Amino acid sequence: MNTPIYSQLIKHQQENRSSFHTPGHKCSDFLPKELLRLDFTELPDTDALYEAEGIILETEKNLSRLFDTERTVISSGGCTLAIQTMIKLAFDRSVRMGHRTHRMLFARNSHRSAVNTMALLGIDPVWVYPKSECGLFTGRTEAEDIETILNDNPDISAVYLTSPNYYGEISDIAAISEVCHRKNAILMVDNAHGSHLAFGGENLHPIHLGADMTACSLHKTLPVLTGGAVCNINHPDLVRYVKESMSLFGSTSPSYPIMCSIDLCCDYLLNGSGKRDYTLLEETTKHIKKIAEEKNLLLPERFGLCDPLRICINTSLAGISGKMQEQYFAEHHIDCEFCDGENAVLICTPFNSEEDFSRLETAVRDLPVIAKRHSFSVHIPAVPEKICTPREAMLAPGETVSPENAAGRTAADTACPCPPGVPVIMPGEKIDENIHLTQPIKVTL
Ligand SMILES: Cc1ncc(COP(=O)(O)O)c(C=O)c1O
Incomplete structure (x- = not known):
C-alpha cells in the first residue's frame, strides 16, 4: 500500500502519546x-x-x-x-x-x-x-x-x-x-x-x-x-x-x-454531563499550574485573567527555552499544542485520560530548572511603516525573496510563524531589518 498520510497517522496513533493539542475530542470514544x-x-x-x-x-x-x-x-x-x-x-x-x-x-x-x-x-x-x-x-x-x-x-x-x-x-x-x-x-x-x-x-x-x-x-x-x-x-x-x-x-x-x-x-x-465535566477539569489544571508556579515557572496568570483550562508555561526565568520544553515533554510521551522560544502551550479537555494528566503532572514536577534568570529577552519590533493596504499589496505583482533580501521591501503577504498564526509583518508594510523572518516572503515588485 502506498498511503503516506494514512500509514503515518496509524503509526502515530499506535505510539499512545498524550495529546495536549487540538482537537478537543482527543480521539477518544466520545464521537461514535x-x-x-x-x-x-x-x-x-x-x-x-x-x-x-x-x-x-x-x-x-x-x-x-x-x-x-x-x-x-x-x-x-x-x-x-x-x-x-x-x-x-x-x-x-x-x-x-x-x-x-x-x-x-x-x-x-x-x-x-x-x-x-x-x-x-x-x-x-x-x-x-x-x-x-x-x-x-x-x-x-x-x-x-x-x-x-x-x-x-x-x-x-x-x-x-x-x-x-x-x-x-x-x-x-x-x-x-x-x-x-x-x-x-x-x-x-x-x-x-x-x-x-x-x-x-x-x-x-x-x-x-x-x-x-x-x-x-x-x-x-x-x-x-x-x-x-x-x-x-x-x-x-x-x-x-x-x-x-x-x-x-x-x-x-x-x-x-x-x-x-x-x-x-x-x-x-x-443535556448531558458536559458543563460538569468542563467545570471539574478546572481543579485538575489548577493543580498542575500550582506545581509549575511552585517551581518558579512563569504562568500568564501572573499578569491577569486567563483561560482556566489552558496551561501555558513560560520557562524563560528558569533558563529553559520553549523548544527545550517541547523536547522534554516529547520524551515523556506528551505532545504540546505549541512551543515557542519561551513558552509551552498545552490544551486540556475532559477527553484527556487520567494517564495523560498523570504523565503531565510528573513531567511538570520533574521539569529541570537550569538557571534562574530575572528578566525576559523579549524583542518587540517597532511598528512597521505602512506603504499600502493589504489588498493592494496582496493583489500586486510580486516576487518571493529570502529573509536576507527582504529588508526595505514591501510585504505582499503575511510573514507568519504557524502556530500561533499571528503575522510579524502584515501585507502592505515595509519590512524592517529588525523583523525576524524565518522563511522566504512574497514582496511587491
Ligand atoms: C486565534 C486564531 N484564530 C483563528 C484560527 C483559525 O481557526 P481554524 O483552524 O478553526 O480555521 C486559529 C487557528 O489556530 C487561531 O489560533
Whole structure:
C-alpha cells in the first residue's frame, strides 16, 4: 500500500502519546465510529447549510440556546470561515451606515485568516497593539486604547480582537464592549481558543460578556471533529445576512460528519454531563499550574485573567527555552499544542485520560530548572511603516525573496510563524531589518 498520510497517522496513533493539542475530542470514544458512515450530502431530507430550514436549523437553534445568542450558525470550514463571515457582516453594516473608507480597528495579534479577509474585502486596518509583559504575540487588548482610536476615527464602526489568545490570556471584553457600544461600533471577537469558556465555573465566554459576534473554533477545545466551528451573533442588524455572508466564502460541500459532531457536542453540553465535566477539569489544571508556579515557572496568570483550562508555561526565568520544553515533554510521551522560544502551550479537555494528566503532572514536577534568570529577552519590533493596504499589496505583482533580501521591501503577504498564526509583518508594510523572518516572503515588485 502506498498511503503516506494514512500509514503515518496509524503509526502515530499506535505510539499512545498524550495529546495536549487540538482537537478537543482527543480521539477518544466520545464521537461514535459510525460518524464516517454518515458522510452524506445535501439531500431533500438532510437540509442545506446555507439555506437551513430543517435539521441544520434545528441544531443551530439548539446551539443558540447553548451560547445564549440571537443566532448561531454552523461552519464546517473551521473558525476561518466564521471569521470571514463576521468581518463581511461588519463590512456590510459599515457600508449600510454610509461609511466610504472601509476602515476597521483590528488588534495587532489578529490571526492571518482575518488579514486575508481584509485583503479580499478591501478593508484598511487600523491597528491596536495588545499590552504585553512577555512577548510579541502575548498580551491583552485594552479598552482605553480602543476608546482613544475610536475617538480619533469616527468613520470606524467595527472592532475586531482575539481573546483568549493562543496563550490563554483574556482581554476585558465587558469594558471593551461598553466602549464599542457607546461609540456605535460593533465588537467582533476571534474566540477560536475559547469555545469552552461558557461551560466552566464562571462564564467567561466573550458573547456572554458583551461581544456582538464571536467566531469559535469548537474543534480546538470541545469534542468536535477538526473543522467544526460556529459564528455567534447577538446584534439585530446582523442576524438577517449571516448565511449570505458565509456562503460567499464557504465550500458548497459542507461536511456532514463535522456538523453531526457539533450536534452531538451541543447535546452533551445542553443535556448531558458536559458543563460538569468542563467545570471539574478546572481543579485538575489548577493543580498542575500550582506545581509549575511552585517551581518558579512563569504562568500568564501572573499578569491577569486567563483561560482556566489552558496551561501555558513560560520557562524563560528558569533558563529553559520553549523548544527545550517541547523536547522534554516529547520524551515523556506528551505532545504540546505549541512551543515557542519561551513558552509551552498545552490544551486540556475532559477527553484527556487520567494517564495523560498523570504523565503531565510528573513531567511538570520533574521539569529541570537550569538557571534562574530575572528578566525576559523579549524583542518587540517597532511598528512597521505602512506603504499600502493589504489588498493592494496582496493583489500586486510580486516576487518571493529570502529573509536576507527582504529588508526595505514591501510585504505582499503575511510573514507568519504557524502556530500561533499571528503575522510579524502584515501585507502592505515595509519590512524592517529588525523583523525576524524565518522563511522566504512574497514582496511587491
Ligand atoms: C486565534 C486564531 N484564530 C483563528 C484560527 C483559525 O481557526 P481554524 O483552524 O478553526 O480555521 C486559529 C487557528 O489556530 C487561531 O489560533
